Amino acid sequence: MTTVRDLQPVLTGTKVRLRPWTADDADVVYAACQDAEIQRWTTVPSPYTRADATGYVTTFAPQAWEKGDAVFAIVDAATGDPVGSIGAHGIRDGVAHVGYWTAAAARGRGLTSDALRTLARWCLREAGVARVELVVDPENRGSALVAEAAGFTAEGTLRQWLVVKDRRIDVVMYSLLPDDPAVKTP
Ligand SMILES: CC(C)(COP(=O)(O)OP(=O)(O)OC[C@H]1O[C@@H](n2cnc3c(N)ncnc32)[C@H](O)[C@@H]1OP(=O)(O)O)[C@@H](O)C(=O)NCCC(=O)NCCS
Numbered sequence: 106m107t108t109v110r111d112l113q114p115v116l117t118g119t120k121v122r123l124r125p126w127t128a129d130d131a132d133v134v135y136a137a138c139q140d141a142e143i144q145r146w147t148t149v150p151s152p153y154t155r156a157d158a159t160g161y162v163t164t165f166a167p168q169a170w171e172k173g174d175a176v177f178a179i180v181d182a183a184t185g186d187p188v189g190s191i192g193a194h195g196i197r198d199g200v201a202h203v204g205y206w207t208a209a210a211a212r213g214r215g216l217t218s219d220a221l222r223t224l225a226r227w228c229l230r231e232a233g234v235a236r237v238e239l240v241v242d243p244e245n246r247g248s249a250l251v252a253e254a255a256g257f258t259a260e261g262t263l264r265q266w267l268v269v270k271d272r273r274i275d276v277v278m279y280s281l282l283p284d285d286p287a288v289k290t291p
Contacts, residue, residue: 112232113170116177118223121216123177123191125170126162130178133187134158137208146245147206148269173197175232179220181211191220193228199235201228205251212247218254222287225255229283240267240276252279256287 116123126134135158138149150157166176173196179189189207203224207217221239228234240263241248249259257279266276281287 114227116223116227118182118219120182120214120219121188121223122180122182123220123223124180126166126176126178126187126190128159128163130162130187131155131158133208134161134190137189137206140209142209142247143206144270146242146248146269147204149206151270169194175201175224175228177220177224179205179207179216181216188216189220191217191224193224193232193234193237196228196232196234199233201225201232201234201237203237203239215254218251221251221255221257225257225281226288229281229288236280236282238278238280240278242267242269242274243277249277249279255281256285257281258285 113125135155137143138153138158143149144151169176169192174192174194175196176192178187179191180186181188188211189205191203191205193201193203195202203221205217205221225237228237239252241252260278260280262275263278264275265273267274
């Protein structure tokens, strides 16, 4: 049986391409992850060192694929530049859990919502996933809008569900299913 690990596909959205990370991307990841918003809302190490970036693209991401997860660089299709990261974890269990960040300079152009829509459709249409989910801090309005723009449904609040930067927080759970309009429509 062909597995996600064998596929490592390049996915094509409207505004972005999603491709596996390469060692050459370490500088981009290092620069992007200095950003206060990425530091605040995600679980990336803080402070974020060059070794963290190198480890991410050369070890963490390839090992994720080995495990059957999928971790992609978000590439701006207009320029070919990598501008963010998006990953789906737990694909092998049928419930993929997605996380993402996008470099500050590339925000506000719909790149992340296109990346999320593209990844989720691939999970649900081609990778055997039954449910794609993600969780958002209720204060992270931008991330909630990304989920909604990609067609996800807010299911409710999970109390004290996640630890981010030593803080245990409530999260809003979002999901997308194979029969949802964002997946059914071409
Ligand atoms: C949240 C984040 C991924 C948004 O990336 P982005 O590329 O700017 O998102 P998009 O351009 O696809 O935005 C989708 C919609 O949300 C809106 N939006 C995005 N960020 C917003 C913000 N901070 N405030 C208000 N609206 C915002 C956009 O205007 C857009 O609206 P539209 O559909 O009406 O045009 C980015 O700000 C980021 O990386 N933040 C730090 C890391 C993070 O929070 N990750 C998610 C953890 S759950």
